[in-house]
Every structure is written in C-alpha cells, then in structure tokens.
Amino acid sequence: MIPSRWSSSSRPPSPPASSSSASSPPAAPSPVSGSAGAPGASRRTFVLTSALATGSLLAGGAGTARAQARARAGSAGDVTVRLPAPTGPHRVGTVTLYLVDRSRPDPWDDAIPVRELVVTVHYPARSVRGCPVVPQMTPGAAALFQQIDVHIHGLPRSGVDWSATLTHAHGGAPAQPVRRPVLLHSPGGGDPRTLGTALAEELASHGYVVVSLDHPGDASEVEFPNTTAYRDRPYRTTVFRDDPRKEPRVARTMIETRIADLRFVLDRLAGLAAGRNPDALGRPLPEHLGRALDLRRVGCYGHSAGGTAVAEALYEDRRFAAAVNLEGYLSHPPEGPGQEGELYPVARYGVDRPLFLLGTDGFIGQEAARKELEASWSAMPAHPRGRIRRRRIDGATHWVFTDYAAxxxxxxxxxxxxxxARHALVGSLPPAVSVPVVRRHVRSFFDRHLRR
Structure with a gap:
C-alpha cells in the first residue's frame, strides 16, 4: 500500500545515448501494477519504460553501474543528505546476504526458476575496529534509485549524490556473542530495503538483530552480488506499472510473495543460528553472527504493503511473536466498484499475539481508500482474544515511517x-520530532513484548 506514490506528472527518464544496444530487463507479467494497496491511482503512472531506461543504464553489469554512478554523482555542489544517528548504547555492525529459495519460482518472472532475495542484517557489534561504515546505497543501487525513485516521490532529479550518504553501521564487524531478539523488516510496496536504514540501525543499537528484506520484482531496485544463467544482470527493477489495488490478482500475489519471503528468511536464520552459512555464494559472515540470534523472540515490522505482509505473517506463522503494521491495509482490494474488499484472515479472525497498528493523520489518497484502511483496521478490536494496540501520529503522512522523514x-x-512536496511525502512535523516519535513507538512495543 503506497498512497499516491507515483505522480501523473512524472515521466520516465530517457535511456542514455550510449546504451542503444543494451537489452531490456525481463518483461513484466501482464497485468502488473504499482505498489501494494496504493490508493489514488489516478495520480500514479510509473511506467515500465522507466525500468527499461534503467536497464539501459546498467546493461554493462555491476562495474559499469558503479562507473556510471560515480560519473553522475558527486559533481561539484551536489548535496549529500545524512541519516539520523542511532541513540542506543551499542555500536552497529551490518552484513548483506544473498539468499536463494529453490523450492519456489519467482512470481514475477517466468524465466527465473528460484526465488532470490537480498537482505541486510544490522546487529550489535562487539568491536568496529578496522570496519568502516557503509553507504546507505551502493553506487549501482544509487544509480537505479536516481533513475526510478526520484521520479515517483517528488524528489529532485539532480543536485543530490545519493551514493554518498553514509550509514552508522560498520560492514562485517564481529557481533556480540549474546542472544538478541530478532526483527524482520518488510519495506513498502515498490520501495527498496535501504529506505528503512535509520530505523533498523536504531533498533540494532538498542540490542536487536534486524533483518531487512528486498522483495525482487516488487522493490524499485535490487542489486545482486552476481549474475546467473537465468538472470544475466546483477540487478532487478520493479515490474509494477500502476496501482495493484486496481488488479486484485496482482495485489494478492504481492502480499502472498512477501509473506513467503518472510517465512523463508526466518528458516534461513534458523540455519544461521545452528552454525550454517545461509549466503548462497558462501561469502564470509561476521564473527558470532549466528550466536547473536535468539529465535525464541522474533518480531516483524513493515511499512505499507510490508505492514500488510507482517500482520498476516503473524497470523500464519507462530514463530512470529509480535508485529508492527505501519499503515498497511488489512483487506484485499475490492473486486469491483462499490464492493468491499475481503478482510485478510488476521483481521477476519484476529490473532492471539500482539499486533501494533501505527498510522498517520495525513494518510494520502482518495476518500474511498482511507475508508478501506479504516474499515480493515477497525475490524481488529472486535475479536475478544486479540491483543491489538493502535496509535496515530499527527502532522505526518505515509512516508514518515521511512528514511524520507529525515x-x-x-x-x-x-x-x-x-x-x-515535502509535506505530501512526510508531513509537516520536523525530523527532530517525527524521527524520535516513530522510533519510540516501534521500539517500546517490541521492548514490551520481546524482552521478557
């Protein structure tokens, strides 16, 4: 669910002149549409040709992507934006894992016989000596971001070096060999996992291990560490072209895929805790990372479509002990005009584990979309066995739950x-207020339910 994410005034960028011989990314299945649960489709026309232009940009592979990213970014006068620092007592380590689920094919591309995922793990570090901080986005991912995301969020088309933003996490740092609660994070529909970096770092600095997922084919951009026989480029871009709530089959596929992704990642974390390396390429892991996982205390949180997915994952999989839904629908899209969307089982039957529904007063979209969200959320307290908490942040809008808030x-x-444009994206609250408010809500909820 991403209200009014893609503006009808946006136009996809033209392919670089030097890329005429480049082939296009895999064709999207038809029909395929925009970000899960997104209302206001008349304002959102992210066209597939944007991804095609990106395909031309990165046709030469990861090395070409980095070279072109550096050539574009970092020119004199470009602004470097900064992420807010985490406030916890622990230094933060990080590692990126490439995971492959060979039990299911990719739902968005028939040519890919497996489900590939890329996840970032943030964790309390034992030491950060000799481990430099990592950028929020790799040069290749930043190049993709510049081609896709800036055109659909009202962001500047030039003047920003997106590859220069540093995190506060140290790559490959050894983990503290102390069992910690584990949180899985699913970003908004069409969004990359990197837009949730600040909240993940905050939680890790307070003693959580946070695993942020990209959902390839759904996320605007995903950069892989390799190519394969079925994927000849080290990246994938979103197949969404419009609002999935106009295409109920697509919306269902997106949420079902996200839930399956979350459950698969949790399976792989169990292997990691048992001493196995889940990375499909066998790349080295930070020391003690497996020993840092307490899989008896697992929660999940997600924004927008990710909120829908984690709430339903809580219902379907008892390994999840608590979940935070950051403004995601709890109903399927209506099958036709004037109809009501079918509630997800979590809203229809309730759940006996804690679920936090956190929204904003500036939820963007058509009135019908706001009513759909309210109807699906209002169904939850009706269940006598439910453990539901609900709060609203005033002066904020839908993307206040992402790094855009800062x-x-x-x-x-x-x-x-x-x-x-800023108010439409994150609201009027200054970041000195909005960032701590979101952090406090999410962390206090998990502290209450996972630190027993």
Whole structure:
C-alpha cells in the first residue's frame, strides 16, 4: 500500500545515448501494477519504460553501474543528505546476504526458476575496529534509485549524490556473542530495503538483530552480488506499472510473495543460528553472527504493503511473536466498484499475539481508500482474544515511517524540494520530532513484548 506514490506528472527518464544496444530487463507479467494497496491511482503512472531506461543504464553489469554512478554523482555542489544517528548504547555492525529459495519460482518472472532475495542484517557489534561504515546505497543501487525513485516521490532529479550518504553501521564487524531478539523488516510496496536504514540501525543499537528484506520484482531496485544463467544482470527493477489495488490478482500475489519471503528468511536464520552459512555464494559472515540470534523472540515490522505482509505473517506463522503494521491495509482490494474488499484472515479472525497498528493523520489518497484502511483496521478490536494496540501520529503522512522523514527536510532546506512536496511525502512535523516519535513507538512495543 503506497498512497499516491507515483505522480501523473512524472515521466520516465530517457535511456542514455550510449546504451542503444543494451537489452531490456525481463518483461513484466501482464497485468502488473504499482505498489501494494496504493490508493489514488489516478495520480500514479510509473511506467515500465522507466525500468527499461534503467536497464539501459546498467546493461554493462555491476562495474559499469558503479562507473556510471560515480560519473553522475558527486559533481561539484551536489548535496549529500545524512541519516539520523542511532541513540542506543551499542555500536552497529551490518552484513548483506544473498539468499536463494529453490523450492519456489519467482512470481514475477517466468524465466527465473528460484526465488532470490537480498537482505541486510544490522546487529550489535562487539568491536568496529578496522570496519568502516557503509553507504546507505551502493553506487549501482544509487544509480537505479536516481533513475526510478526520484521520479515517483517528488524528489529532485539532480543536485543530490545519493551514493554518498553514509550509514552508522560498520560492514562485517564481529557481533556480540549474546542472544538478541530478532526483527524482520518488510519495506513498502515498490520501495527498496535501504529506505528503512535509520530505523533498523536504531533498533540494532538498542540490542536487536534486524533483518531487512528486498522483495525482487516488487522493490524499485535490487542489486545482486552476481549474475546467473537465468538472470544475466546483477540487478532487478520493479515490474509494477500502476496501482495493484486496481488488479486484485496482482495485489494478492504481492502480499502472498512477501509473506513467503518472510517465512523463508526466518528458516534461513534458523540455519544461521545452528552454525550454517545461509549466503548462497558462501561469502564470509561476521564473527558470532549466528550466536547473536535468539529465535525464541522474533518480531516483524513493515511499512505499507510490508505492514500488510507482517500482520498476516503473524497470523500464519507462530514463530512470529509480535508485529508492527505501519499503515498497511488489512483487506484485499475490492473486486469491483462499490464492493468491499475481503478482510485478510488476521483481521477476519484476529490473532492471539500482539499486533501494533501505527498510522498517520495525513494518510494520502482518495476518500474511498482511507475508508478501506479504516474499515480493515477497525475490524481488529472486535475479536475478544486479540491483543491489538493502535496509535496515530499527527502532522505526518505515509512516508514518515521511512528514511524520507529525515532526508526530505534536508532537501527542502537545500532548495531542492518544495515545501508542498515535502509535506505530501512526510508531513509537516520536523525530523527532530517525527524521527524520535516513530522510533519510540516501534521500539517500546517490541521492548514490551520481546524482552521478557
């Protein structure tokens, strides 16, 4: 669910002149549409040709992507935006894992016989000596982001070096050999996992192991560490072209896939805790990472479509002990005009484990979409066995739950984003207020239910 994510005034970028011989990314299944649960489809026209242009940009592979990213980014005067620092007592380590589920094919591309995932793990580090901080996005991912995301979020088309933003996490740092609660994070529909970096770092700094997923074919961009016989490029871009709630089959596929992704990652974490390396390429893991996982205390949180997925995953899989839904529908899209969407089982039957519904007063979209969200959320307290908590953040809008809460005001201050565009994206709250509020809500909920 991503309200009004893609503006009808946006136009996909043209392919670079030097890329005429490049082949296109895999064709999207038809029909395929935009971000899960997104209302306001008349304002969202992210066209597949945007991904095709990106395909031209990165046709030469990872090395070409990095070279072109550096050539585009970092020019004199480009702004570097900064992520807010985590507030916890622990230094943060991080590692990226490439996971392959050979039991199911990719739902978005018939040519891919397996389900590939890329996840980032943030964890309390024992030491960060000799382990430099990592960027929020790799040069290749930043190049993709510049081609796709800036055109659909009202972000500046130039003047920002997206590859220069550093995190506060140290790559490959040894983990503290202490069992920690584990949180799985599913980002918004069409969004990359990197847009949830600040919240993941915050939680890790307070003693959680946080695993953020990309959902390839759904996420705007996913950069892989390799190519394969069925994927000849080290990246995939989104297949979404419009609002999935206009195409109920597509919306169902997206949420079902996300739930399956979450459950598969949890399976792989169990192997990691048992001493096995889940990375499909067998790349080295940070020392003690497996020993840091307490899989008796597992929660999940997600934004938008990710919120829908984690809430339903809580219902379907008892390994999840608690979940936070950050403004995601709990109903399927209506099958036709004037109809009501079928509730997901979590809303229809309730759940006997804690579920937190956190929204904003600035939920963007058509009135019908707001009513759909309210109807699906209001069904939850009706269940006598339910353990539901619900809160609202005033002065905020849908993307306040992402890194844009901190980044958009910086772009406005630099004169690269209008006040109206910033308010539409994250609301009027200053980041000094909105960032701590979101952090406090999410962390206090998991502290209450996973630290027993």
């Amino acid at each position: 980044l958009a005001p910086q772009l406005e201050t630099a004169g690269l984003m209008t006040a109206d």
